[in-house]
Amino acid sequence: MNESLNKTPLAAWHAAHGARMVDFAGWWMPVQYESITREHLATREAVGLFDISHMGRLRFAGPDAVRFLDRVLTRRVHTLRPGQIRYSLIANEAGGILDDVLVYALDPGDDAVDWRLVVNASNRQKLLDWFEQHRSGFDVEIHDDTLASAMIAVQGPNALAAAQRVLDEMQLADCRLQELTYYTGVLQADVVVSRTGYTGEDGCELALPAEQAVAVWERLVESGGRPAGLGARDTLRLEAAMPLYGHELDETIDPFQAGLGFAVQFKDHPEFIGRDALRQLADQPPARVRVGLRAEGRRAPRQHCAVLDKGERVGEVTSGTFSPTLQVPIAMAYVRPERSEVGARLTVDIRGNEVPVEVVPLPFYQRTDR
Amino acid sequence: MFSRRVESPVLKEGTKAVSLNPETLLYDESHEWVHLEEASGQKMATVGITDFAVEQLTDLTFMELPAVGTQVVAGEEFGEVESVKAVSPIYSPVTGEVVAVNETLPDRLEVLSNDPYGEGWLIKVRITDETSLSELMDYAAYRKQCEGEA
Structure with missing residues (x-):
């Protein structure tokens, strides 16, 4: 069914386990298994598991990777220390919001920094085009890892314990989640483990090669994780007042109206796209x-x-x-x-x-x- | 409370609704069911939504039903049911006047999930125009439609 839609490495698992599948931003995604309310409450009270493989995962390499990200993101990137993750916006010249993203400065174990972005599924192609338009003068390679990888969010008060068991047993990554501070991440082999999420709960997110996704997901289920769909992801983020692109954010809304002024940094960040317009908007009442x-x-x-x-x-x-x-x-x-x-x-x-x-x-x- | 304009045995206060056998009911494409009966020469319809629809909706939070005396038209919206995720209109499978409304339902939506063909009935209608009745499906045709949607 729906041959034209993208499928995450877990799509067949969802369908086989009773999920109601819908077209979301061109992806065949689970909206719910049995009940949005029960999946929501399981995340608030224990552990919810979310397939977020549809989110765009982009990687930036080359000598100008940092300078390029400083150019396209509203938030200063060059001051990030290895391991740090930050919420940022991507603005157009008028200061309208093209997307909201997480930028990762990962430490691959040598001196280089592995720069990544996680972007909204609905904006992935738009951003790839945008970056293509703005890359001249930058020695940067942009890799789209979305289709070759999977991403799983493990969220809730028991999320770290459940995820730690699976990381240890499957030897996915040698890291102590409790010691990983919020908004930091580690990269080991091809696995990214980060203390991030979109539910208002504690938890982590795992990005991993597509072929490992089903085995890791099933071990997370055995460790007490309850599969939850996009329906619960939406109600959870709404209770936590996190904006969703296409609802609270779009190209006609500026960051100050959205209450996201913290993600726009003018100091020591002289040349980002949208800077002049945002400088003016920052000084006006919204x-x-x-x-x-x-x-x-x-x-x-x-x-x-x-x-x-x-x-x-x-x-x-x-x-x-x-x-x-x-x-x-x-x-x-x-x-x-x-x-x-x-x-x-x-x-x-x-x-x-x-x-x-x-x-x-x-x-x-x-x-x-x- | 509303005064009732038509009295019939099935409408009496305190009468506990009996779960109807889905195989004996008629259906429309938008997942409402109809139970038809004759009362003092009038054709009466009890209307509800099917177990398939209730299962599809899940996480019900709100329902709005019309007042007694409202005129409903086959194929047109007469109420709505809301879930955590979405709002769905409820369409009338028959044309006529609403003579009873399941007043307990909006506050006890679990009844709809537990007993959609009994205590979960929505409205009772005195049919004023029978022409649309021939377009309703029987149980077998309705099941076939659901299999196509599932």
Whole structure:
């Protein structure tokens, strides 16, 4: 089925284990196995396993790799120490967001640094084209490792213990996950282990050669991991108020509106694409800001629902769901700054019904052990 | 509470819904079921959504149903059911007037999962136009459609 879609090395496993498969950004992906809510809660309470092999994995080599990444990323890269990972944006000349990415400065064990990016599946080709357009003058090789590799997120309070067992037993990597600090990673043989994630829980992500994926996944399941689909990944990231490209981020939204000003670094970062436009935007009050909303009742505001203040349109919802952890409807929206203060009482037009909402602090959910 | 305009044995307060045999029901393409019966010369329909639809939806969080007295039209939306992931319209398989609504359902959506052909019924309709009834599927045809979608 769906011959034209890309398949991760785990796609057949998902389908054989009852997953409901959908087209996501051109990939045949599991949206859920039995229940989004149960997969969500398993991640909050124990360990959720996510096949994130659809995420683009790009590798940069050559003498100008760092200089090129400093040019295309809004965040300064040349100061990263080996092992460090950072969240960054890629902006166009106008300061609009082309993608949000993680940049990895991995230590392969010699003096060189192995530079990688993990990018959104929906933006992978766009970025490859963008990099191609902007690489002249840079001695850099850009490798797309996406199709030859797999990536698995292990997330939840018991994630590190489960992943450690599998790393040790399969001799995948000699590393102590508890000692790996958050937002750092190691590269051993062809395996990248990083303390990263997109759920608001502790955990790690493993990037590994495609042919190892099924065996590692099955060992993670045996170690207590519950396979979870993109549905739970979405509700988890939404509770943690993490932006999703195509919802909270796109080329018409700038980083300051999105609350991501921390990912734009002007100091000691003189020549990145979008710098001039972003410098101006940084000094202006934003036209709209990203906020959290909690709705009354049980009905969730969804993307594109209008946010109203006494009948006047003041914003638009970008993502919403019924929160499995909090058991209330939650949403993120862009609203005019003057109506964005925590406690503001607004309404959302949910298919013709005006539902009361309140602006609440982000994130909606934060784990207690951090 | 709403006053009921039509009285029939199946509509009496406190009557516990009996699970219907799915093989005896009629279906539309959008996964609603219909149970037809005659009451004092009127053709009455009980409408619900199928176990296949409930299983596809999963993680139900909200349901909206019409008020008694609402006119529904075959093939047109009369309510919606929402899950964690998505919102799905519910289409009427028949044309007529809503004479009863399962008021307990929106607060107890687990009933829909546990007993979609009994306590999980949605609305009862006094049919005013029978022409669309001939387009409904029987059980065998509906199962075949589900196999194609699964």
